[in-house]
Amino acid sequence: MWRVMTKNIVNVDINVSYLNSAYSGEEVEVEAKALRVGKSVGVASVELRKKKTCKIIA
Incomplete structure (x- = not known):
């Protein structure tokens, strides 16, 4: 669940496409x-x- 302004909203589906990786300690x-x-x-x-590179991770 997440909040938009003062409204509670429900997620019914979450999809993630991983395009790259980040190392431990690397800033994202x-x-x-x-x-x-x-x-x-x-x-x-x-x-x-x-x-640092603006490469998309996910």
Whole structure:
């Protein structure tokens, strides 16, 4: 479950595509976007990138 503003939203499906790897201690950045927010279900997109090279990890 995640919060958008003051609304509780339920995840019904989570899919992850791993494109690269990160090493222990390596800095990463996470960017999350709420694409659609309904009454009880939301759709979000999340990207995980290496901070130094900006390569997408997942």
